[in-house]
Amino acid sequence: MYNPKSLIAEEFISDEEIRATLEYADQNKNNIELIEQILEKAAPKKTGRGVECAGLTHREASVLLACDIPEVTEKMYALAREIKQAFYGNRIVMFAPLYLSNYCVNQCVYCPYHYQNKEIPRKKLTQEEIIAEVTALQDMGHKRLAIEAGEDPVNNPIEYILECIDTIYSIKHKNGAIRRVNVNIAATTVENYRRLKDVGIGTYILFQETYHKESYEKLHPAGPKHNYAYHTEAMDRAMQGGIDDVGLGVLFGLDMYKYEFAGLLMHAEHLEAVHGVGPHTISVPRVKRASDIDPNVFDNSIDDDTFAKIIACIRIAVPYTGMIISTRENESCRNKVLGLGVSQISGGSRTSVGGYAGYSADERPHDTEQFDVSDQRSLDEVVKWLMDMDYIPSFCTACYREGRTGDRFMSLCKVGQIQNCCHPNALMTLQEYLEDYASPETKAVGEALISREIHNVTNPKVKAKAIENLEVIKNGNRDFRF
Ligand code: SF4
Ligand code: SF4
Numbered sequence: 001m002y003n004p005k006s007l008i009a010e011e012f013i014s015d016e017e018i019r020a021t022l023e024y025a026d027q028n029k030n031n032i033e034l035i036e037q038i039l040e041k042a043a044p045k046k047t048g049r050g051v052e053c054a055g056l057t058h059r060e061a062s063v064l065l066a067c068d069i070p071e072v073t074e075k076m077y078a079l080a081r082e083i084k085q086a087f088y089g090n091r092i093v094m095f096a097p098l099y100l101s102n103y104c105v106n107q108c109v110y111c112p113y114h115y116q117n118k119e120i121p122r123k124k125l126t127q128e129e130i131i132a133e134v135t136a137l138q139d140m141g142h143k144r145l146a147i148e149a150g151e152d153p154v155n156n157p158i159e160y161i162l163e164c165i166d167t168i169y170s171i172k173h174k175n176g177a178i179r180r181v182n183v184n185i186a187a188t189t190v191e192n193y194r195r196l197k198d199v200g201i202g203t204y205i206l207f208q209e210t211y212h213k214e215s216y217e218k219l220h221p222a223g224p225k226h227n228y229a230y231h232t233e234a235m236d237r238a239m240q241g242g243i244d245d246v247g248l249g250v251l252f253g254l255d256m257y258k259y260e261f262a263g264l265l266m267h268a269e270h271l272e273a274v275h276g277v278g279p280h281t282i283s284v285p286r287v288k289r290a291s292d293i294d295p296n297v298f299d300n301s302i303d304d305d306t307f308a309k310i311i312a313c314i315r316i317a318v319p320y321t322g323m324i325i326s327t328r329e330n331e332s333c334r335n336k337v338l339g340l341g342v343s344q345i346s347g348g349s350r351t352s353v354g355g356y357a358g359y360s361a362d363e364r365p366h367d368t369e370q371f372d373v374s375d376q377r378s379l380d381e382v383v384k385w386l387m388d389m390d391y392i393p394s395f396c397t398a399c400y401r402e403g404r405t406g407d408r409f410m411s412l413c414k415v416g417q418i419q420n421c422c423h424p425n426a427l428m429t430l431q432e433y434l435e436d437y438a439s440p441e442t443k444a445v446g447e448a449l450i451s452r453e454i455h456n457v458t459n460p461k462v463k464a465k466a467i468e469n470l471e472v473i474k475n476g477n478r479d480f481r482f
């Protein structure tokens with residue numbers, strides 16, 4: 001029985017409800033009158049408090065996704081762009097993954113770290129190696145990391161993860177510092193989530209991979225991750241453990257994308273219904289080639305156009321949720337989806353354990369890679385590329401450090417007021433990047449961008465303070481935020 005308020009996985013992600021949703025979407029995919037109503041409901045509206053969006057239910061959003069009338073798709077894209085502009089402007093938050101360990105006891109059939117892969121060398125960073133990796137990441141200009149580790153209670157117990165986070169936050173190298181550590185580790189207990197909260201993590205990220213239970217169990221034939229309910233209910237335990245910001249995601253290409261899409265939105269509705277706050281982010285990875293993994297064996301892989309449509313529909317359905325794509329996607333695909341709703345991207349990423357320290361921008365070790373990186377540009381190249389397209393690369397981490405998490409963050413975000421912080425913070429953190437890490441060419445483009453964009457800070461007091469801070473940053477001071 002479908003119940004978004006239930007804490008039982010198979011009740012808030014009801015297979016029956018997803019199938020009924022897909023049938024409803026299919027029946028209405030050419031129902032122009034209904035589709036127009038849905039688009040109208042989702043459009044940004046001016047209210048006394050600011051700009052607000054109603055979002056969509058999983059059923060409504062599924063109708064949009066099912067519709068393949070080209071003119072309607074164009075309308076959807078236009079609406080996704082409008083929503084993106086209203087809540088995220090032209091800012092793109094930058095981050096990098098840091099792989100701590102590829103030891104894993106699970107047998108996920110799409111991941112080269114699976115237990116039975118004897119081809120891949122196993123590696124776990126020591127604290128000294130973490131210092132070297134984080135120093136290299138700081139030297140690139142990163143301020144926000146997503147740490148990744150396989151599930152292995154012996155090699156990667158929670159104590160190891162906690163120690164790594166402490167080490168990462170403690171490293172202050174030149175003007176660099178990692179100011180936010182997001183964590184992507186296996187589903188765990190309420191107590192362990194509490195311990196992660198206590199060491200100051202940003203977002204807890206856990207990809208569902210697939211919401212289709214039968215497929216899930218086939219794709220995870222053994223190991224603790226085999227347990228669909230334990231995995232699917234992890235975000236509830238994380239929130240019970242005090243983690244306010246959680247990040248959802250499915251690995252597109254594993255099962256029917258329309259099924260995954262409906263499941264993903266139902267999961268978001270569930271978090272909102274039970275905890276009063278939806279997911280902080282949604283990631284949209286696609287299956288990639290890697291050691292021992294051939295993505296062609298997954299016959300549900302999706303093309304770039306479908307991928308773009310999914311992203312636009314997510315943007316429309318959950319306007320307040322940040323959307324992340326990684327360097328799994330190549331430059332042209334990233335280009336296409338940035339305008340449709342993606343708000344965070346990784347840059348200069350290495351997806352191997354120990355992939356940063358000791359390697360030049362052109363060198364990348366492949367031996368322990370989790371997946372092929374399609375976008376192999378350096379962070380400086382990605383930053384310049386974004387600015388050439390008039391996006392503002394942002395290294396902002398202010399909210400979590402100001403205690404603006406969970407519903408405190410959402411209440412500001414939902415009326416568009418967070419922009420008053422995001423925009424100047426993006427410019428100030430970009431200025432830091434330009435001073436400390438950018439190539440001369442990138443710096444010149446960035447200086448011109450900041451001079452233009454500072455005029456888009458609407459609050460006069462904030463604008464005056466931001467201008468003052470930009471000067472102080474040029475004189476060597478760091479770490480200002482609204
Ligand atoms: S996806 Fe995660 S849990 Fe599964 S094999 Fe890879 S590292 Fe292990
Ligand atoms: S102000 Fe908050 S929401 Fe805006 S970019 Fe910074 S951390 Fe993100």
